Amino acid sequence: MANDKYGNIDELLSGAGTEEAEGNTPRRSRRPSPALGVMTGDKRPTSVTDGLKADKQKAEKALEEAQQKFEMEKADLLRALEEAKNSGSEGAPIVLTMPVTKQEVTFELRRVDTSLIDVSPENERIQEFLDEISLQDILPSIKKHGQQKPGTLRPTKDGRFELIEGSRRLASVKLAKQEYLALIGDVPDADVRELGIIENKHQDVSPYEKAKAYQKQIERGEYENWTQLGASKGISSSHISRYRACVELDEVFVRILPSPSDMPLSYGETIAQLKKKGERALIGKAQELLDMRKAALSEKTELPDVEEVIKILKSAVRTKVEEPKAWKPVVYKSKDGKTLKHSVTNKGATKFEITGVDDSQLEKILSFLTTTLKVDA
Numbered sequence: 001m002a003n004d005k006y007g008n009i010d011e012l013l014s015g016a017g018t019e020e021a022e023g024n025t026p027r028r029s030r031r032p033s034p035a036l037g038v039m040t041g042d043k044r045p046t047s048v049t050d051g052l053k054a055d056k057q058k059a060e061k062a063l064e065e066a067q068q069k070f071e072m073e074k075a076d077l078l079r080a081l082e083e084a085k086n087s088g089s090e091g092a093p094i095v096l097t098m099p100v101t102k103q104e105v106t107f108e109l110r111r112v113d114t115s116l117i118d119v120s121p122e123n124e125r126i127q128e129f130l131d132e133i134s135l136q137d138i139l140p141s142i143k144k145h146g147q148q149k150p151g152t153l154r155p156t157k158d159g160r161f162e163l164i165e166g167s168r169r170l171a172s173v174k175l176a177k178q179e180y181l182a183l184i185g186d187v188p189d190a191d192v193r194e195l196g197i198i199e200n201k202h203q204d205v206s207p208y209e210k211a212k213a214y215q216k217q218i219e220r221g222e223y224e225n226w227t228q229l230g231a232s233k234g235i236s237s238s239h240i241s242r243y244r245a246c247v248e249l250d251e252v253f254v255r256i257l258p259s260p261s262d263m264p265l266s267y268g269e270t271i272a273q274l275k276k277k278g279e280r281a282l283i284g285k286a287q288e289l290l291d292m293r294k295a296a297l298s299e300k301t302e303l304p305d306v307e308e309v310i311k312i313l314k315s316a317v318r319t320k321v322e323e324p325k326a327w328k329p330v331v332y333k334s335k336d337g338k339t340l341k342h343s344v345t346n347k348g349a350t351k352f353e354i355t356g357v358d359d360s361q362l363e364k365i366l367s368f369l370t371t372t373l374k375v376d377a
Helices: 009-014 034-039 048-087 139-145 167-176 189-202 207-219 226-233 237-247 267-299 306-318 359-373
Strands: 094-097 104-112 117-119 151-155 161-165 180-184 327-333 339-344 350-355
Touching: 117 167, 139 167, 151 167, 161 167, 161 180, 161 189, 167 180, 207 226, 207 237, 207 267, 226 237, 237 267, 267 306
Parallel strands: 117 161, 151 180
Antiparallel strands: 094 104, 104 180, 151 161, 327 339, 339 350
């Protein structure tokens, strides 16, 4: 019988792929296909990729459990602290188990002058986006009742502190002109990023901020490229494409939203498509929306939500904007050799080129133009 390049199902099921064929001719062993693992009831991973996925899921589950434990411990201890205040026995140390290193860290609860606090570079949230509009879900309560839930700080140099989690509360406290309530302890470096992630679960960072954080991780060499980052974090290729589009966003398109957290993941791709239809009109409309937002901060007026913002931007590029037409250069000449060349570019800029004039004549021309246009040098 002629050799079958792929063997046959009976041989593979019986393990004959490792035996010798008739005539004592060694038969090359074959690697079972992934489908056979299912057919034979094999529960083990059938590929390296499956094994990595299983390991990743196991690690993620363990980290999630550690994060939940940290949050529960923190909540329990804060309740105990409140009881201690009421009984007059406050001042006992607060001990929390860190989610990554599993170290027990002792914290002190106290209020700190906000001028002494620096936000950790590991914090994904862009602090410049935090204002009275984007913080309207917590700012009124903090102004009225004070900060109730503490953030987390660790001491640094010269009596300063690094904020680990609680940056929205910090921004709100600054606007309310209050001191910052915080748990202060020597948090290990390995736990800093994870504690920031815990905070962001309550008010997620925008796709733009996540994309910028991912880009930093690639630039620091944590990942070779976006493809590797996506594979490691379990992000689909379509979502990676959308994050990459968010990285390219001009900041003005983020600032015109009521809050960066309102941004849909597809926002970067939407803006890129609209730019192709009419970049000039789009940026002009975005600037109008930004001016509206700035006015709303002082006038307390209502702003369009993210869906309305996108509709306004789309309508801006649907409206035909008449582009300036270029003029072919027109040359004027005098008998004594002077020339004036006049043209208009396709961007609407008027150009004059003058030759053969002396300084006094040039000064008269400039005086005429500045007076007519009412402009100053």
